[in-house]
Amino acid sequence: MEQLSGWANSAHSYHQNIIKELNQYAARHRRRLFNPFVHRESNMKIFNYSFVAAIAIAAGCLQATTAFALDLKFSGFFNAIANRHDADEMRYLETVDDTWGFNNTSYGLNVATKISDKLSVAAQLFGGGHEGDSVGLDWAFATYDFNDESHIKFGKIKYPGNLYSETVDVGFVYPWIRPPESIYSENAKLFFEAYKGAAYKYMAGDDIEFGVEIYYGSTPEEEHEDELESHNDMMGLTVSAANDMGRLLFSYNDSVLSATDTSVSIPVAGEDGQHYSILAVGAEVEFDKLQIIAEIAQSQLEDASDEDAVGWYVTAAYSMGEWKPHFTIQKYAVDDASVEQSSMTLGVIKKVGSGALLKLEVQRIDDIKGNGFFEDHLFDTTNLPDGSSVNMFNIALSTVF
Numbered sequence: 001m002e003q004l005s006g007w008a009n010s011a012h013s014y015h016q017n018i019i020k021e022l023n024q025y026a027a028r029h030r031r032r033l034f035n036p037f038v039h040r041e042s043n044m045k046i047f048n049y050s051f052v053a054a055i056a057i058a059a060g061c062l063q064a065t066t067a068f069a070l071d072l073k074f075s076g077f078f079n080a081i082a083n084r085h086d087a088d089e090m091r092y093l094e095t096v097d098d099t100w101g102f103n104n105t106s107y108g109l110n111v112a113t114k115i116s117d118k119l120s121v122a123a124q125l126f127g128g129g130h131e132g133d134s135v136g137l138d139w140a141f142a143t144y145d146f147n148d149e150s151h152i153k154f155g156k157i158k159y160p161g162n163l164y165s166e167t168v169d170v171g172f173v174y175p176w177i178r179p180p181e182s183i184y185s186e187n188a189k190l191f192f193e194a195y196k197g198a199a200y201k202y203m204a205g206d207d208i209e210f211g212v213e214i215y216y217g218s219t220p221e222e223e224h225e226d227e228l229e230s231h232n233d234m235m236g237l238t239v240s241a242a243n244d245m246g247r248l249l250f251s252y253n254d255s256v257l258s259a260t261d262t263s264v265s266i267p268v269a270g271e272d273g274q275h276y277s278i279l280a281v282g283a284e285v286e287f288d289k290l291q292i293i294a295e296i297a298q299s300q301l302e303d304a305s306d307e308d309a310v311g312w313y314v315t316a317a318y319s320m321g322e323w324k325p326h327f328t329i330q331k332y333a334v335d336d337a338s339v340e341q342s343s344m345t346l347g348v349i350k351k352v353g354s355g356a357l358l359k360l361e362v363q364r365i366d367d368i369k370g371n372g373f374f375e376d377h378l379f380d381t382t383n384l385p386d387g388s389s390v391n392m393f394n395i396a397l398s399t400v401f
Contacts, residue, residue, distance in 0.1 A: 070113040070115075071113055071114065072111055072112070072113050073111070073112050073113065074109065074110065074111055075109075075110045075400070075401065076107065076108055076109040076110055076400070076401055077107065077108050077169075077170045077171070077172055077398070077399065077400045077401070078106075078107045078398075078399045078401070079104070079105060079106045079107070079128075079129075079169075079170075079171040079172075079396060079397075079398050079399075080102065080105050080396060080397045080398075081102060081104035081105050081106070081171075081177060081178075081394065081395075081396040082100055082101065082102050082394070082395050082396070083096050083100070083101070083104060083177075083392060083393060083394040083395070084096065084097065084098060084099055084100045084101065084392070084393055085097075085098055085365075085390050085391060085392040085393070086098065086390060086391050086392075087374060087384065087388075087390045089376060089383075090374045090375065090376060090383075090384065090390075091374065091375055091376075092373055092374050092390075092392065093130070093181060093185055093186075093187060093373050094130060094186075094375070095129070095130060096392065104128075104129055104178065105128050105129070106126070106127065106128035106129035106169055107126070107127055107128055108124050108125065108126045108127075108138060108169060108170070109124065109125045110122065110123070110124045111123055111124075115142075117145075118144055118145045118146075119142065119143070119144050119145075120142065120143050120145075121140075121141075121142045121143075122140070122141065122143070123137065123139065123140035123141075124137075124138040124139050124140070125137060125138065126138035126169060129169065130186065137156065138158075138169070138193075138194065139155070139156045139157060139158050139194050140155050140156050141153050141154060141155030141156060141157045142154055142155055149202060149203055149204045150200070150201065150202040150203075151200075151201055152198060152199065152200050152201075153198065153199045153201070154197070154198040154199075155196070156194050156195070156196050157194060157195060157196075157197065157199060157215070157217070158193070158194050159191060159192040159193065159194060159195060160199070160213055160215070160236075160238045160251070161191060161192070161236060161238055161251035161253050161278065161280055162183060162184070162190075162191050162249070162251070162280055162282060162295065162297065163247075163249055163282040163284065163293070163295055164179050164184065165184070165191045165192070168184055168191075168193070170398075170400070171357075171359070171396060171398030172355070172357060172398045172399065172400045175315065175317050175324065175326045175347070175349060175359075176315075176326075176328065176345070176347065176359075176361070177347070177359050177361050177394045177395075177396040177398075178394075180295075180311075180313035180315075180328060180330045181330075181332070181373060182311035182312060182313050182330040182331060182332040182343075183280075183295060183297050183311045183312070183313065183332075185373065186222070186224065187373045188297075188309065188311050188332055188373075189224075189299055189309065190278055190280070190297040190298075190299055190309065190311050191278070191280075191297065192219050192231070192253075193219075194219070194220075195215070195217040195218060195219050195231075195234055196217050196218055196219075196220070197215060197216050197217015197218065197234065198215065198216060198217065199213055199214065199215035199216075200213070200214055200215075201213040207243060208241055208242070208243050209241070209242045209243065210239075210240070210241050211238075211239070211240040211241075211242075212237075212238070212239055212240075213236075213237070213238040214235075214236070214237050214238075215234075215235070215236050215238075216233075216234065216235050216236075217234050218230065218231060218232045218233070218234055218255075219231040219234065219255075221258075223262065226261060226262055226263050227259050227260065227261060227262065227268055227271075228259070228260045228262050229257065229258065229259050229260075230257075230258045231255035231256065231257060231258070231276060232255060232256045232258055233255060233256045234253065234254070234255035235253070235254055235255070236251065236252065236253040236254070237251065237252050237253075238250070238251040239251070245285060245286055246283065246284045246285035246286055247283070247284050248281075248282075248283045249280075249281070249282045249283070250280070250281050251278075251279070251280045251281075252277070252278070252279050252280075253277060253278045254275060254276070254277045255275070255276050255277075256273060256274070256275060256276070257271055257272065257273070257274050257275070257276040257301070258272060258273070259271040259272045260272070270303070270304055271301065271304070274301055274302040274303060274304065275301075275302040276299065276300070276301050276302070277299065277300045278297060278298070278299050278300075279297065279298050279300075280295065280296070280297035280298075281295070281296055281297075282294065282295035282296075283295070289318055289319040289320075290316065290317075290318055291316070291317045291318070291319075292314070292315070292316055293314075293315045293317075294312075294313065294314045294315070295312065295313060296310070296311070296312035297310070297311050297312070298310045298311075305335060306334075306335050306336035307334060307335065307336065308334070308335045309332065309333065309334045309335070309339075310332070310333055310335075311330070311331070311332040311333075312330065312331060313328055313329065313330035313331075314328070314329055314330075315327070315328040316328075322350060322351050323348060323349070323350055324348065324349040324350075325346075325347070325348045325349075326346075326347050326348070326349070327344070327345070327346055327347075328343075328344070328345040328347075329342070329343070329344050329345075330342065330343055330345075331343075332372075332373075334370075337369060337370075338369070338370045339369060339370040339371070339372060340367060340368070340369040340370065340372065341365055341366070341367060341368045341369070341372030341373060342365075342366050342367050343363055343364060343365040343366065344363070344364050344366075345361055345362070345363040345364075346361065346362050346363075347359060347360060347361035347362070347394075348360050348361075352397070353399070355399055355400045355401060356397060356398070356399040357397070357398045357399075358395075358396075358397055359394075359395070359396045359397075359398060360394070360395055361392075361393075361394040361395075362391070362392070362393055362394075363391070363392040363393075363394065364389065364390075364391055364392075365389065365390045365391075365392065366389045367387060367389075368384055368386070368387065368388045368389070368390065369386045369387070370386075371383075371384050372384070374390070
């Protein structure tokens with residue numbers, strides 16, 4: 001644990017030129033950046049104080065590299081990811097093939113500035129990964145601080161409903177090469193990348209810090225197979241509690257689904273206009289060098305209970321100096337058993353620089369039904385027999401700057 005904290009100290013030595021309040025936040029956030037299973041210390045009041053919350057959430061780091069008239073601050077992340085599996089002619093999560101490739105490589109660049117003591121603006125460009133070669137606006141929002149305990153945000157905001165939904169693309173802040181796909185994948189439909197709207201957040205407490213966030217908005221249109229989907233009139237609530245030992249998060253989200261069949265350009269019967277809800281619970285706990293993280297999420301579609309889905313995972317990790325091995329089990333299933341899969345992942349993290357982590361993983365995907373999260377990348381047909389197993393191999397270099 002001391003070794004991991006040492007990485008954080010060296011990685012953030014360049015914070016000395018950032019104003020006092022930002023330094024205080026970054027110092028409290030360091031441990032968690034380099035050891036994703038160590039919960040942040042008492043930092044929630046400062047979390048609400050300034051724009052750096054947006055940067056810390058999105059990139060997990062701060063760097064005052066350039067100062068313009070508006071005192072702009074830049075930071076970013078880069079994930080070089082290579083992987084393959086052994087299922088012939090199949091593609092996993094739309095990016096992983098049966099030959100070695102770097103299709104999951106991704107990167108992000110953040111910029112933020114303070115307009116006044118209470119108003120700040122931040123944004124992030126993101127490219128690679130599931131977006132392919134395109135670069136787009138991942139999020140961009142303004143924050144107004146009422147006081148040290150509460151603020152409002154408005155713009156395009158990262159979804160707050162899961163433990164890692166606000167940092168889902170930043171490989172440096174979690175132990176896995178990619179967050180467990182049973183929840184954190186477009187295929188699972190148990191979280192959102194971002195929404196356009198507004199949110200109010202209140203955080204307070206000493207020994208135990210409590211947080212409440214309420215939000216309203218809509219998601220951008222995204223294509224899933226032959227459907228174009230978006231979620232409107234979205235309303236959500238996230239409640240959290242944390243101390244030096246860990247944190248607990250509960251969230252509920254309800255929206256009205258808009259679904260169009262792109263092949264014939266008509267609404268999808270039984271889905272379009274129906275309420276879609278997600279209920280999620282997650283926890284992180286630290287026991288000396290042993291770290292445990294677990295999460296479960298369930299979706300429900302109005303008047304279509306057979307399409308309800310559940311995803312969950314449990315991860316254990318153990319600090320061993322500069323090494324950190326970890327083990328994850330996870331499962332995803334739709335109620336009508338049309339799509340199912342479970343998996344086990346064994347991985348290890350190695351520090352290779354002040355702001356860089358090398359990650360290695362081997363994953364075994366079992367009990368696949370309905371192709372699981374696989375698809376035939378030539379004809380989009382189901383050709384994995386039910387009960388199939390697939391091995392996957394991953395290597396990644398995750399950095400922040």
